[in-house]
Amino acid sequence: MQTTSQVALNVNGREHRLELDNRTTLLDALREHLDLTGTKKGCDHGQCGACTVLLGRRRVNACLVLAVAAQGQEIITIEGLAGPDGLSRLQQAFLDHDGFQCGYCTPGQITSATAMLAEAAAGWPSAVTADIGADKVDLDATEIRERMSGNLCRCAAYVNIVAAIEEGAAR
């Protein structure tokens, strides 16, 4: 049984070729093999959201994705969110609103919120959406809190995180 694989990962627009044990999660591939340590390991069980990355433009828990299964899709990490002109609007909003304390959950929060805004713009409903058939989402604080519930902050900086995301959504 072959227990390693040649893995091609497209991360932040760059192609990487690695030989990896099949047990390697996308999270460990990013941090331990590609030195992209912005993505954090919190619980390593999909419960805290610190490892959130974009896989095929969708937010996922990198700790629950095998690196070998993440091939062929564009991967974007916190390191890939800033553009040539500087920070993304959400990154800037987190700074402006002091949307963190220790900062450990912050990369996951910002990456998750980036994709969450796209989900809402596409009209995806949430568990608190009053009319599940509605085409448009009114992204108020209640919606933001529900949609971001997969990202825990042990410093409980939630009030400022919500404010930052509200501004990111409005800009």
Place this chain on the structure above:
Amino acid sequence: MREFGYEQPAEIGAALAAVSAPGARYLGGGTNLIDLMKLGVETPELLVDVTGLPCDRIEPTAAGGLLIGATVRNSDLAADPAVRQQYPVLAQAVLAGASGQLRNLATVGGNLLQRTRCAYFTDVSKPCNKRAPGTGCPAQGGEHHNHAILGASAHCVATHPSDMAVALVALDAIVHVLDENGTSGIPIEALYRLPGAEPDRDHVLAPGALITGVQLPPLELAANSAYRKARERASYAFAIGSVAAALAVSDGVITGVRVGLGAVAPVPWRAHRAEALMTGRPATEASFAAAAAAELEAAEPLRDNGYKVPLMTNLMTRVLTGLAAGVRR
């Protein structure tokens, strides 16, 4: 975690062939299986990744229902316009579960076959009849405040954790399965089995059988449906009790009703008794409450989960009373 091989077939036939190897398991989104492998609960020798199979569409059926591919992600299922319009209870149930990140990974087939979250099942240092048959069930005398009150056995009191499946039992979904004998359609209630003396067997599928999709029959009353979930925090938690219901009322009389109950049994529980009692009765809170109480008469609570009986009675009554008034929440 034990070492394993990995294959990602592009065709269903290749997937069935690959999974015939010893110790092989299908891998969907991985949100449950990878976690259980990290915990040492699952130790596959080969993972056959099914997410490359052509089972990723939601399509209308000739009969007027929907066919949902097994590898459709939970987030795509909940966002699908036809699901939201025709079967709102299903979209609501999916959205009530997990987090945005997990729903983006989790597949429909994987959601159906996810394992219980009983703390003894997921802890390999503890006995558990579901994980290691014959070792015992410490939950019965231990931590069981969120365990089953219906359908459990002396061997296992764990609950099925899915929200989605609770809506699917209420909708009489048909699970499409492919194995070496060909294709079959299994009513979702018949997919799951009560623990009895073999709690390690959650379902009736043969080893290597592949769920390819879930068919929703046309059901007019499902347009008036809702999923309501009680949990210990406002979001991102498993249910302590949930209700999926659909209701049709004509001239103040209940003409059609479907009810599924979650987090109360080893299987997503269809409230057949309550449904039979309600049909033809006035669509009043009293009718709903009486039917709910009758369904829960069979409950056999453990030391610390008796609260689920009034919880479920009230939850059922409230959802159905709401639906009778057109409140689909």
